[in-house]
Amino acid sequence: MDLSFGPRYEAFRHELREFIAAHLEQAPRVTESRVLNPRDPQLLAWQRLLVEHGYAGRTIPREYGGYGAAPDMLEARIIAEEFATAGVSPGISGQGIMMLIPTLLEFGTEEQRRRFIAPTLRGELVWCQGYSEPNAGSDLASLKTRAVLDGDEWVINGQKIWTSTAHLADWMFCLVRTEPAAPKHKGISFLLLPMTSPGLEVRPLKTMTGDASFNEVFFTDVRIPADSMVAGRGDGWRVANSLLGHERGMLGNPNVTLARFNALVELLKRETVDGRPLLEQAALRERLLRIQGRMLALRANDLRVLSARLNGSNAALAAMIVKLEGTELRHELERLAIDALGELGVLYRGSPHLREDGLWQQHYMYFLGLIIGGGTSQIQKNIIAERGLGMPREPGLK
Amino acid sequence: MDLSFGPRYEAFRHELREFIAAHLEQAPRVTESRVLNPRDPQLLAWQRLLVEHGYAGRTIPREYGGYGAAPDMLEARIIAEEFATAGVSPGISGQGIMMLIPTLLEFGTEEQRRRFIAPTLRGELVWCQGYSEPNAGSDLASLKTRAVLDGDEWVINGQKIWTSTAHLADWMFCLVRTEPAAPKHKGISFLLLPMTSPGLEVRPLKTMTGDASFNEVFFTDVRIPADSMVAGRGDGWRVANSLLGHERGMLGNPNVTLARFNALVELLKRETVDGRPLLEQAALRERLLRIQGRMLALRANDLRVLSARLNGSNAALAAMIVKLEGTELRHELERLAIDALGELGVLYRGSPHLREDGLWQQHYMYFLGLIIGGGTSQIQKNIIAERGLGMPREPGLK
């Protein structure tokens, strides 16, 4: 057990802190709405600066526009922690950088890598992910959008749903059925296509938070070149799965939860009812402390998972429970803030007396969305039972 | 909505109160351990007095030793309430009176009724119920104890488990498989047999509470006359099911929960920590009030179910949830008392400083047993979903 990062990493951390301090006036803050807009000029300039200094795209090879450093989880952790502590944007995230670039590095052709990775990393190409369909959510492998080869073109018909940023994206990477005769997991391929393709229509989906952060995408005889495929025909399921684990791990991030917890404590100190600070109410305090206990367990768990990845030891179950526990905990944490605020807690965007831009309510609802999305809590429990505890699958399930 | 019972019933209540007051010195108290012993002479004398006055066996026809009154749920409710309020035994309960007598009244032959009902009602015949088997618990219909007709005798082989009071009983009513070729629900019959039958062995099963209130019963070539069957061959499942509902309804009785809640409040007022009454601790009080809210809902629900039975209206779902909610609530209520008592809460029978004979711990564990027994909470949820909400059965389930 050694909780220090060691001198080399502390030097790296120091250097990064100095970089952030030196560029603070250029840096978009996480409280600014611009960080949600992938076309914002200041954000794009910031991204280029980060890439240049190796604080974004750090491990992407230089020939594809990255910094070319060796993968190092502690460096990655330090980068995440320092940007979070400074309240400064860590650059563009989004599914192009988080999902597509790793996919192309693992499965793409040399030509695909050269064409797509550098502009994606610089934020010049914005991507969206076309996986879910109306009747293929938890059961993603039963997706029905089909692509048929017609000469040297794929002709795509069907519908995607829950496609975040589709309304802003230049390109989409998606899963489509190309081998209708194969078993359901074997008939899927991974395609890349421009959002300007004729026959492609995007319809925004408003969510309960009031934001239209998701879309439906309709394909009617959309034609793309035959070489738009990553890996081979029928390899799509394997390609997609190699990255899904990463996405799940991010959804219950205990460092973000800690920041929200601290904000909640400040709220309970600052706000009063009948003239007394909320923190004096024992029933609220008891709930706060219960949340803190669960949160500290998840933070320690996070260190354990990171450490196990570093030294190659096994913490599979510890990693597997993060999304389930982390999203449920966040939902409860935001709920407590709303409850503590009483009637003030129900105010929402645009209201007088609104606290913190309505973020407590927004997160409360958004985290219910995350409990559902990326594998519902029910699916997570299946996975934990089957893969984590070795319990048998339900008989007769397709 | 009319919460009064009306003058006729208030008169009945008044008369019963006078009866109890007049016979108080003969009456066994519910806090005496004698009420758990079906052979206790004072309890048996009390039972005979109650039968004579129609406060026990009230609706059983006179020709079978009962009082012969018409069924009346309000009278039954008043009897239950008044004995509970006075803290006096309502006479013998047990599975002979609660389960077997109604079964014989509905399905028995005239000879069976004349032979068994009156002595059972007087407490001279003690019965146990042989239903569950080691591999037939939740899935009771898969029971394997078999009876084969050999001349004019049934020959029984197999094993029962969870047989309460088998170690004290004179007779057993049980379910056995007599038609091995029939579908599983159709091959079961309902038999009566003396516990003194050669080849029958009873082994007590100690539970986590420390009591041996259950038994295993082993049958090795046990022979009983062919006319020991109630209803026909293969009718056993139907006979047993017509009464199971009654048993379930009793397991979450909100009137008993209320008595325990009041005792809990007294405990929190009386006991101190660091010199302060426990009730002053806001975190405990908050838990107490949450329990009270759920309890009041279940009490009102109980009135609704009773009323619906009286006027024939439908409250099926309201009746169906009582066992699940009522047993879970009791388990939580007992837990709160233990938590409030701190270290004192872990003391158990025979200890100095023990509070209330260790009943909080005993009930806490016993109610976990009830959550499991009589249809586990998981089975209850299946029933609520399928019969209460009309959701489909799992496909492929036998």
Add this chain to the structure above:
Amino acid sequence: MDFGLSSDQVLLHDTLVRLLEDVAPLERVRAYAENDDDGGAEIWQALSEIGVPGLLVDERHGGAGLGVLDAALVAQALGAHVTPAPFVASAVLAPLALRLAGSAEQQAAWLPRLVSGATTVGMALAEHTGAREDTGVTARDGRLVGRALFVQDIDADAFVVAARDRTLHLVPADAAGLTRASLVTIDRTRRWGELVFENTPAEPLAQGDAASTLAALVDHGRVMTAADTLGAAQHMLEAAVAYAGQREQFGRVIASFQAVKHLCAEMAAALEPCHALVWYAAHALDAVPGEAHLYACHAKAHLAEVGTQVAKTATEVHGGMGFTDLLGLHYWFKRIGLNRQTFGSPERAREDAARAQGFA
């Protein structure tokens, strides 16, 4: 002994449900929620035509003279249909305030206008279930000074205002020195706001004991809010069961998965006893004075907890579809969410119940 609804009450509820399906379907609710200028007048008009505003008002003032349980059934139906309507304040609390604290002249002046539905009255009571931001109103010499936050039905024609000293006052919306502003809440099916009083003339409701009238208003408000949540949660449970019965994943309807069934069973097990709890609490306000306050606190707090559980779980059963605006399920989610916080949070209501029993 008859613990249940009379046939008249079942009829009242069914009539209301049919009416609301007709005049206030989800598209109509959406229009109201998305358009601040939409006052929902024709919904209130339709409810007025069947006598809803006068439900609790004595027959001598033109009302139906029914009981609180009847009103709770109306609130439940409005919750089930997420209906925009100033029912709780104008049809339950304002008539109650006039009955308990109004003079004969005040009753004669106001009750017929309330009964017809022509006049609506909002309620400014929130400072008495927890004052935020040092708000509160002071009454002196027939004038009010101060600020009332979380005023129910801010679009009303007049307001009942509880001052710091618990006295009640009637103020027309156009009174001199009165400013009103709307608040935006998550629940756009009802309109809350704030009132600022700058030496505003007001008409005192001065009969009887002010503190006990105010306590009765809060108790009635709590039971009506609980009933609204009951209706909304019951709708969400039914919607979840129906959706699960048609949505297919892994080659079968998701209602056949034990996990989904148990989520629905857990909702039903928690929610079903709440019907009887709300009935009892409502009836107690008319008929069992010794238990009325305790049950009002518990009905409010318990329905808040069960409602929150059902709102979350029913949304989960709907999967991603529950998270979008498409089915409109979030209107119910948010209605339950707002009900939880008004007339005192669950913690507050439980603490009130504790105090009433000498526990605190």
Add this chain to the structure above:
Amino acid sequence: MDFGLSSDQVLLHDTLVRLLEDVAPLERVRAYAENDDDGGAEIWQALSEIGVPGLLVDERHGGAGLGVLDAALVAQALGAHVTPAPFVASAVLAPLALRLAGSAEQQAAWLPRLVSGATTVGMALAEHTGAREDTGVTARDGRLVGRALFVQDIDADAFVVAARDRTLHLVPADAAGLTRASLVTIDRTRRWGELVFENTPAEPLAQGDAASTLAALVDHGRVMTAADTLGAAQHMLEAAVAYAGQREQFGRVIASFQAVKHLCAEMAAALEPCHALVWYAAHALDAVPGEAHLYACHAKAHLAEVGTQVAKTATEVHGGMGFTDLLGLHYWFKRIGLNRQTFGSPERAREDAARAQGFA
């Protein structure tokens, strides 16, 4: 950065598990639990032979000089095997009390006897995590008067007693004017009791700041208790998964039912992060003084909650079999149950955590 167990620590834990399976199988635990005369001496002897009592003691006193995390792994293994052993008091708290508050002479006199396992020391601290029945001990002029309830390891050869003024005192079990009595708890795998002092001579542990020594004892006791619960709960989860994998109902193993799988998944999701929490809390007592108290409170409280959930759920998965004495599952249930209540209830530990952060 290495957040995890060293290979030595894994080896320590595995060695202990093998030893306990050998010397303290369930039948042995049963014998101890059912027979008051059974002191469990040969179990402690076997643990002593591999150096468990001296784990935390400096090498110059003959100990192994290991850290609190190592001790937590021992506590976890003991909990997993519901082992009767005076580990927490004699091998963790008594050496700590001597290290922080004992003179050089006291250390030299007591530590070697503790290290060999020949002498055991019980702990009378409970009045400082909530005094019941006005118990408590007063120290004056080298003598003790009063009553200590919930003394850990009542069969020990001597006791560390925390007086009302937080000073610590060492008292041999055979001291004049000392009466001891056993308490019967649900958990028969460990022995608690009470001590009555009638002007009993005692040896003060007078070095350093008494209050901070006592606080450290409580913190270490909490982390060890949390680790014990962790081991016991982990065993119950594994037992439930194994039982579900062999028990058949409705023609298939119950582990294939989604409801049973989800019960197990919920246990695992709650319990798995507790390993890291206990590791961190134990390590912090040696290496992160600024966080040690906070983590000790939370480890104790959180494991109490998760342990209670797992104990109930694992018993449910076992069905009726879990409720009987046959499989002995209740020994784990009750061990977790006792751990919950000692060194301060979860509510108390959370309130301590709140105070430490200035929240209360």
